[in-house]
Amino acid sequence: MRFLKTGLVLAAFALSPAAFALKKWDLASAFVTSNLHVANLAEFAADVERGTQGQLRITLHANSSLFKGSEIKRAVQGGQVQAGEILMTAYENESAVLGVDGVPFLATSYADARKLYQVQKPVLQAYLEKQGIVLLYCVPWPASGIYSKRAVDSIADMRGIKWRAYSPATTRMGELMQAQPVTVQPAELSQALITGVVEAFMTSTQTGVDSRAYEQVKYFYDLQAGLPKNAVFVNAKAFRSLSVEQQQAVMKAAEAAEDRGWQLSNEWNEASKRTLREKGMTVSEPSPTLRADVQRMGQQLLQDWQKKAGPDAAGIVTQYQQLRASDSQAVRK
Known part of the structure; x- marks a missing residue:
């Protein structure tokens, strides 16, 4: 009888809310x-x-x-x-495994x-x-482009500008363009624009809308530098x-x-992109000079990334480039 009672108690527990x-x-x-x-x-x-x-x-x-x-x-x-x-x-x-898709113009x-x-x-x-x-x-994220309070025709125009950095790659870009990198988290970007802590940055169209960049920034250059x-x-x-x-x-x-x-x-x-235009921003393709400048920086950033990548991380880029080449050949056939 004792075993029967124990079994009934366990069965009742199994069907009770505590079991779920x-x-x-x-x-x-x-x-x-x-x-x-x-x-x-x-x-x-x-x-x-x-x-x-x-x-x-x-x-x-x-x-x-x-x-x-x-x-x-x-x-x-x-x-x-x-x-x-x-x-x-x-x-x-x-x-480096976490940073590979931050290399401009890799994908x-x-x-x-x-x-x-x-x-x-x-x-x-x-x-x-x-x-x-x-x-x-x-x-x-949607593809990245450059936001700036002033017109930019080449990287030379970015010299000395207060550049938002949120990753090692964007910090390095600021250094290469001789800007002033400033670390700003997403939740802080809107206030940083209002107070003048940031004057230019590279990020997605979505972040531009989220931060209401159109209230402080005039230009967006649609580089499509990466995702x-x-x-x-x-x-x-x-x-x-x-x-x-x-x-x-x-x-x-x-x-x-x-x-x-x-x-x-x-x-x-x-x-x-439509929202940025509707809010008064100038949304345009980058000049050939600006695109070429950023692509050269992309090559430098890829070399920087490869130097610190271990075998597993380095293999990501190698396999990716092989996959792209294979798919391109298949399309041509």
């Missing part, structure tokens, strides 16, 4: 709620909740409200927050950015796994605490978020 306890994750992002990446994160969180039948709820903390962009990866790694989103190029000093179209990601992803996954982090998905990616990831212990079914639901939602995010990035790129 709600799990909660916090997800930190440095970007504003109107941003395409944050909009995509919100859909990802909703998909996860639906996919787990409400057993996993993700609370999104945007606009550096929980941690600054420079703090998010360490916070996830250390378990201070379960999940996070970062601009990978901002962490290039930690590893300038969505098709080429996909090829670069294809060879970068397994190396990135392995790197993060060693740090106790599980990669969920990556999405590119740096954001990475979304989760603390490995938090992920492994989920049931197998819940893990599968999270990864399914992540796959959908990645596909949706790449499409959104392309769509929002064109929409953001």
Whole structure:
């Protein structure tokens, strides 16, 4: 009879709400709620909740409200927050694997950015796994261009200008153009423009809209210099605490978020350019001189990146260039 009672108690517990306890994750992002990446994160969180039948709820903390962009990866790694989103190029000093898509003119179209990601992803996954982090998905920003308070016909026109730096690559660009690099986080950019701390910078059309750059900056040069990616990831212990079914639901939602995010990035790129024009900015193609100047800087930055890249990271560019060449040959045939 004692064993029967014990069995009934265990059965009752198995059917009780405690057996299906709600799990909660916090997800930190440095970007504003109107941003395409944050909009995509919100859909990802909703998909996860639906996919787990409400057993996993993700609370999104945007606009550096929980941690600054420079703090998010360490916070996830250390378990201070379960999940996070970062601009990978901002962490290039930690590893060249994180900074490859910040090299100007390495991948300038969505098709080429996909090829670069294809060879970068397994190396990135392995790197993060060693740090106790599980990669969920990556999405590119719209293509980068140069914003400036004054007209720019060549890099010589940038000499001495207060240049926003948010990654090793943009800091190095500022040095090469003899500008004054100033480190400014995304959430601080709007105020930095208002106070004159920043006069020029290279970033996406989306960031220009987010920061209301059109209120302080006159010119945008559509260089399409690259499509740096954001990475979304989760603390490995938090992920492994989920049931197998819940893990599968999270990864399914992540796959959908990645596909949706790449499409959104392309769509929002064109929409953001229209917004910049409507708000009074001069949106134009760069002069041949400016394009050639920035391309030369891109070659210098690639050489800098290759010098500090280990074998795994260096292999990313080699494989990417081989993949591009192979696809080009296939098209010609």
